[in-house]
Amino acid sequence: xxxxxTNDDGIHADGLEALERIAARxxxxxxxxxxxxxQSGASRALTLADPIRVRQLAERRFATTGTPTDCVMxxxxxxxxxxxxxxxxxxxxxxxxxxxxxxxxGTVAGAIEGMALGVPSIALSQMGFxxxxxxxxxxxxxxxxIIKRLVEIGWPKDVVLNINFPNGDVKDIKExxxxxxxxRDFQIRHNEKRTDLRGREYYxxxxxxxxxxxxxxxxxxxxYDGKISxxxxxxxxxxxxxxxxxxxxxxxxxxxx
Numbered sequence: 586x587x588x589x590x591t592n593d594d595g596i597h598a599d600g601l602e603a604l605e606r607i608a609a610r611x612x613x614x615x616x617x618x619x620x621x622x623x624q625s626g627a628s629r630a631l632t633l634a635d636p637i638r639v640r641q642l643a644e645r646r647f648a649t650t651g652t653p654t655d656c657v658m659x660x661x662x663x664x665x666x667x668x669x670x671x672x673x674x675x676x677x678x679x680x681x682x683x684x685x686x687x688x689x690x691g692t693v694a695g696a697i698e699g700m701a702l703g704v705p706s707i708a709l710s711q712m713g714f715x716x717x718x719x720x721x722x723x724x725x726x727x728x729x730x731i732i733k734r735l736v737e738i739g740w741p742k743d744v745v746l747n748i749n750f751p752n753g754d755v756k757d758i759k760e761x762x763x764x765x766x767x768x769r770d771f772q773i774r775h776n777e778k779r780t781d782l783r784g785r786e787y788y789x790x791x792x793x794x795x796x797x798x799x800x801x802x803x804x805x806x807x808x809y810d811g812k813i814s815x816x817x818x819x820x821x822x823x824x825x826x827x828x829x830x831x832x833x834x835x836x837x838x839x840x841x842x
Contacts, residue, residue, distance in 0.1 A: 593691025673699030713752030767803030
């Protein structure tokens with residue numbers, strides 16, 4: 586199996602090193618193409634207004650000035666020599682990618698680009714890093730076995746798999762749960778207004794380390810309960826019930842004011 590790995594935390598991130606170790610337990614044919622610097626929150630952004638520079642660090646290891654989406658596109662189409670990858674792995678992200686956050690995640694976007702190019706793709710994220718002592722141990726302990734089993738099972742071509750690992754002692758992690766995407770009951774993003782040394786105001790965007798009250802079966806609840814969450818995602822954002830409801834009210838000749 587040939588694996589391409591990427592991330593959004595950058596080529597020097599500890600999580601990328603963890604993912605390389607995970608991939609190495611599955612195959613000796615591992616390629617890396619990751620952003621030169623952190624691209625957290627980049628979502629599916631493409632670099633269109635600037636050239637993308639590629640720096641080769643080793644025989645199968647590349648860094649680019651682009652986004653995670655750029656990296657996967659370049660890796661699959663240009664940088665990998667010979668056959669295309671059989672699997673794209675994106676991560677391991679520093680922090681969970683859950684609920685509505687998946688639409689902004691560069692980690693999930695890297696997997697989505699792999700899927701769009703016809704390669705089965707998985708995003709991996711490690712909960713924590715707000716708490717002291719958090720590491721990638723859970724992802725490294727359980728990731729290889731879960732990935733291997735998922736590859737054996739297979740999944741639809743228009744789906745990416747989003748795996749989130751809980752933090753804490755790995756001895757306490759006893760269960761994997763297949764979940765649906767949740768949605769928080771309050772907003773955790775916030776802007777902090779600051780002043781630089783020249784007296785000019787600026788804003789820093791961050792997240793509050795607060796937990797919502799999600800229902801059972803969601804990715805949020807699984808992580809809060811100390812379980813590994815595996816969520817099948819796809820990019821068809823159509824709300825089918827509203828399509829059905831609107832078809833009875835709007836259609837045919839356009840209404841005039």
